[in-house]
Amino acid sequence: MKTAAIICEYNPFHNGHEYHIMQTRNITGADCVIAIMSGNYVQRGTPAVMDKKIRTQAALLGGADLVIELPLFTACSSAPDFAIGAVSLLHKLGVIDYLSFGSECQDINKLKQIASFLIQYEEEIERGTKELMSLGHSYPKAKELYLREHLDDASLIEVLKQPNNILGIEYLKALLQLDSPIIPVCVTRVSNDHHSKELTPSISSATSIREILEQNQISPLFSRVPEALHDIYQMHYQKDFPVCLDDFSLLLHAAIYSCEDLTQISGISSDFKDRIFKMLKSDLSFEELISACKTKNLTWSKISRNLLHIMLDITKEKVEKARTYDMSPYFQILGFKRSASFLIGNIKRKSSIPMVRHLRVMNDPLSKDQEELLSTEQRANQLYRTVIGQKFHTIIKDEQIIF
Known part of the structure; x- marks a missing residue:
């Protein structure tokens, strides 16, 4: 079986x-x-x-x-x-x-090759990616640039995209x-x-x-x-159905204003917290707030996840507890x-x-x-x-x- x-x-x-x-x-x-x-x-x-x-x-x-x-x-x-x-x-x-x-990709062995490389050189890749992010690149772009320079097979970069x-x-x-x-x-x-x-x-x-x-x-x-x-x-x-993101706009606003410290929410840095309050207006929908917060270094999905974490009270402490259970x-x-x-x-x-x-x-x-x-x-x-x-x-x- x-x-x-x-x-x-x-x-x-x-x-x-x-x-x-x-x-x-x-x-x-x-x-x-x-x-x-x-x-x-x-x-x-x-x-x-x-x-x-x-x-x-x-x-x-x-x-x-x-x-x-x-x-x-x-x-x-x-x-x-x-x-x-x-x-x-x-x-x-x-x-x-x-x-x-x-x-x-049709080649499972090629995917395995990339996975093994990423595990073997994880610390070096993260360090190099952060250095490139400090130059203004988003995380995905910074990682791509680092890997493009260090992967032996350039075709693997296209697979990673x-x-x-x-x-x-x-x-x-x-x-x-x-x-x-x-x-x-x-x-x-x-x-x-x-x-x-x-x-x-x-x-x-x-x-x-x-x-x-x-x-x-x-x-x-x-x-x-x-x-x-x-x-x-x-x-x-x-x-x-259908349920859409903007159906949750009021819940999001309420969660932002009622949260004592947004930096305790998973994914929320001090800079991102400041950006939320800088861009936040009472008439903005969920999607409009994502667009307002978007920068070259912040992807749409990253912002949306962060805002969802605020609404659902997914704190850094809770995520760490979840990680103890993988x-x-x-x-x-x-x-x-x-x-x-x-x-x-x-x-x-x-x-x-x-x-x-x-x-x-x-x-x-x-x-x-x-x-x-x-x-x-x-x-x-x-x-x-x-x-x-x-x-x-x-x-x-x-x-x-x-x-």
């Missing part, structure tokens, strides 16, 4: 994700595919366009057998913490044979750091560019699909998502197919971390730190549902999705 895992956001689930699941089964011969999915907030520092329950249903209908939630502190982190949290969660579950990820390759390399680094027996495989990305806002036939990026949904259109969605999902998306549209302090099953219920039993027997249900403690006891992290996650979940309640007058109930 072989089990493969996919680390994902499915924001929203589309044809490219169905293709990835099918290719994962073909490449690995896996009997079961587990989706490790971000909850109601995602890595670029935004709320998910639709609630995790809808995305869980979509994942199961799209080919996954089991959906497990990625903890909040991992889901809202930059690439290294996101990767170590997701991979350590897979490692701790004790049942995963393969990790499959999408990549613009692609968003899926970047995350894939971080997954490979995490597997090496954890000395995990999980075998990595990559599936070549076949849709348009990860960040592309252009809709293309059949397979489009999640970014382009979100753009359409946020413009209050749904008909272009249907040719770009599996037919099995049409009824679910149509049933929920304008009842509890960013995976517990796990939660969001949904599963009855045919894969045996897998849950295997996980319960082999997992080395506690399981929670509806973000509440079950049979496994939690430490004080785990309880604090879970409490922050409960609050973040409630804020998301409050926004849905205010926007659509819909109440979302806790429910495990079973097909």
Whole structure:
């Protein structure tokens, strides 16, 4: 019995994700595919366009057998913490044979070569990157310039520029750091560019699909998502999605003004705190504040994550506590197919971390730190549902999705 895992956001689930699941089964011969999915907030520092329950249903209908939630502190982190949290969660579950990820690069050995280089020379790379940042370069540009000078194979730089390759390399680094027996495989990305806002036939990026949904259109969605999902998306549209970043603007303003010391929030430096208050105006939306704070050295995603951390009270202290668990302090099953219920039993027997249900403690006891992290996650979940309640007058109930 072989089990493969996919680390994902499915924001929203589309044809490219169905293709990835099918290719994962073909490449690995896996009997079961587990989706490790971000909850109601995602890595670029935004709320998910639709609630995790809808995305869980979509994942199961799209080919996954089991959906497990990625903890909040991992889901809202930059690439290294996101990767170590997701991979350590897979490692701790004790049942995963393969990790499959999408990549613009078709050569897994080339990705492994880069991952090994980045681990071996981590301190030198960080030191050199910081020196280049002091000259005014953003972190991504500074790192690219340093690696361009020190990598023997210049073609590897182009590999490092692609968003899926970047995350894939971080997954490979995490597997090496954890000395995990999980075998990595990559599936070549076949849709348009990860960040592309252009809709293309059949397979489009999640970014382009979100753009359409946020413009209050749904008909272009249907040719770009599996037919099995049409009824679910149509049933929920304008009842509890789409959710967008600006729906949280008032919550963000309230959090900024009520926080005693913004520098205690993860990612917030003294300079960034000063920039927030310099740019903050009462009529600015969430996205407008991001744009106002943006500089050559600060990327959109970095700013958005920082502001999301303020809103969700993700402090530096809490992140350090999460890191003591390799960013995976517990796990939660969001949904599963009855045919894969045996897998849950295997996980319960082999997992080395506690399981929670509806973000509440079950049979496994939690430490004080785990309880604090879970409490922050409960609050973040409630804020998301409050926004849905205010926007659509819909109440979302806790429910495990079973097909």
